[in-house]
Amino acid sequence: MSSGNGGQPQTLTKPALGEQEAAELVDRVFGLKVSWIGPLPSYDDQNFHVRVSRDRGAAGGADEYVLKITNSEDSREPDLIEAQTQAMMFLNAEGFPSATPRLTKDGTIMSLESASGCGNKKYMVRLLTYLPGxxxxxxxxxxxxxxxxxxxxxxxxxxxxxxxxxxxxxxxxxxxxxxxxxxxxxxxxxxxxxxxxxxxxxxxxxxxxxxxxxxxxxxxxxxxxxxxxxxxxxxxxxxxxxxxxxxxxxxxxxxxxxxxxxxxxxxxxxxxxxxxxxxxxxxxxxxxxxxxxxxxxxxxxxxxxxxxxxxxxxxxxxxxxxxxxxxxxxxxxxxxxxxxxxxxxxxxxxxxxxxxxxxxxxxxxxxxxxxxxxxxxxxxxx
CATH class of the missing domain: 3.90.1200.10 (Aminoglycoside phosphotransferase (APH), C-terminal lobe)
Structure with a gap:
């Protein structure tokens, strides 16, 4: 529950996608059909709880995810987001209960996307496994x-x-x-x-x-x-x-x-x-x-x-x-x-x-x- 922005919390960069737009993003970037979507609280990113129609490619049949849309300021630092995501994958492999990313249709762990109505702002998008608890x-x-x-x-x-x-x-x-x-x-x-x-x-x-x-x-x-x-x-x-x-x-x-x-x-x-x-x-x-x-x-x-x-x-x-x-x-x-x-x-x-x-x-x-x-x-x- 904190602010990113590389130490500059004054920049207004929080994404504001609607549920329909977020569902379309999941389809376009990850090739998954959303059956249900709801907002999750966040500080300066935007998060959605997403259920998708099961597909044969889903590892272990997982069908619940968190769509994480990073604020536009932090999205300018792909290396940093890469490090965070790689750390989550590493910890999961070490036995810690951390989320792992669902790969995009292009086989990457994240994708830089433009949001309609947000000028030329771009947001880094990831789809992470949903953790129960x-x-x-x-x-x-x-x-x-x-x-x-x-x-x-x-x-x-x-x-x-x-x-x-x-x-x-x-x-x-x-x-x-x-x-x-x-x-x-x-x-x-x-x-x-x-x-x-x-x-x-x-x-x-x-x-x-x-x-x-x-x-x-x-x-x-x-x-x-x-x-x-x-x-x-x-x-x-x-x-x-x-x-x-x-x-x-x-x-x-x-x-x-x-x-x-x-x-x-x-x-x-x-x-x-x-x-x-x-x-x-x-x-x-x-x-x-x-x-x-x-x-x-x-x-x-x-x-x-x-x-x-x-x-x-x-x-x-x-x-x-x-x-x-x-x-x-x-x-x-x-x-x-x-x-x-x-x-x-x-x-x-x-x-x-x-x-x-x-x-x-x-x-x-x-x-x-x-x-x-x-x-x-x-x-x-x-």
Whole structure:
């Protein structure tokens, strides 16, 4: 749930195809007849859930897809979209539940298309397998799913960083990309969207502390490829438990690779913590469960742990400022854009009210309990 545009969220580039036009696109580009089509929510691309009449060529008889129409600004970077799509295919082959592209009639994974009524704008079009499951945003979360998401975040970055060697991966060095956590200082240019209020003061404080305490430490963090947007709408789960009272969730889908970029392992865990806080009745404790899962795969160094509070705060600042800015541009999409803001401000204010030391203590003690669980009480005996 983020904005692309290479770090320039002010450009109005979101596609606006009608359902009929989208269905015709699927037929023309992929050679599939649409039997049903419906819109899916999106930030600055356009997505449709598509059912097609089964054809003999569909691998495994799959007949549900997501038609993803990338905004015209990002569509100018085919190497980047190629890298994202190749990463999804790589992860799927590694056993991660990520979508894979249906090839076009020409045998390619994507196609640059013109849309009628949009001047000379061109949009990159892909047809991705539809992943089943429920977004984390729509379930009653618990410690187990937070731990699983932390573990997933670390496993995914580790696999990409150690084994993904496609030539297009070089395009993931994205410089000024506004959603890369290293670029929190760039938020200064969009902060006007908040107006003047108490929230703005906290965000300004986050940005200044980030410049002084996080930026100088970046070179000591371990670099990797980040998914960059493991939020509560981009992770799908299903319940593997027979008990509706105590469901055990497993991740069934990982969506939206459009924020992938080179970053650092600690960025991914910070992003996951921030978004999981949004969906929890006990947000300050969430970080410990996510961290425990992450560190079961990639333990953090002392310097990485010390930056965690400001990295989580920095992601809150990115999400809240860019949402406010983008809502000024797309008032008709305001409700979707502001979904994080509803509780995001409350959580960020609470973090600063409680203070870094106390929040970190809660996170680290919660995470430690996974490694050193309390001994079971002795019953009877000598």
């Amino acid at each position: 429920t977004p984390v945003a729509k379930i009653a979360t618990n410690a187990q799913i937070f731990y699983e998401i932390g573990k997933l975040a670390a496993s995914l970055d580790k696999a990409l960083s150690e084994k993904f060697h496609h030539p297009s991966a070089k395009s993931l060095h994205r410089g000024q990309f506004i959603w890369n956590l290293a670029n929190v200082p760039l938020l200064d240019q969009y902060i006007y969207a908040l107006g003047q209020n108490k929230y703005r003061e906290v965000v300004e404080q986050v940005i200044e502390q980030f410049k002084g305490k996080v930026i100088p430490k970046l070179s000591s963090f371990r670099a990797c490829i980040n998914h960059g947007d493991l939020n509560d709408h981009n992770i799908l789960v299903d319940s593997s438990s027979a008990s509706p009272q105590h469901p055990e969730y497993r991740v069934s889908g990982i969506l939206d690779f459009s924020d992938m970029s080179y970053g650092y392992y600690v960025f991914e865990v910070a992003i996951a913590i921030m978004y999981m806080m949004i969906e929890s009745p006990d947000p300050l404790r969430v970080g410990g469960h996510v961290l425990a899962g992450f560190e079961s795969v990639v333990p953090l160094s002392g310097e990485e742990r010390a930056a965690l509070f400001l990295l989580v705060s920095g992601r809150f600042a990115q999400s809240l400022i860019i949402a406010a800015h983008t809502a000024l541009l797309y008032p008709q999409n305001r409700e979707y854009l502001m979904v994080t803001a509803r509780t995001g401000w409350k959580h960020l204010m609470k973090m600063f009210e409680v203070g870094q030391e106390a929040v970190e203590r809660t996170w680290f003690e919660t995470a430690r309990a996974y490694v050193n669980p309390a001994p079971a009480p002795q019953v009877g005996g000598c």
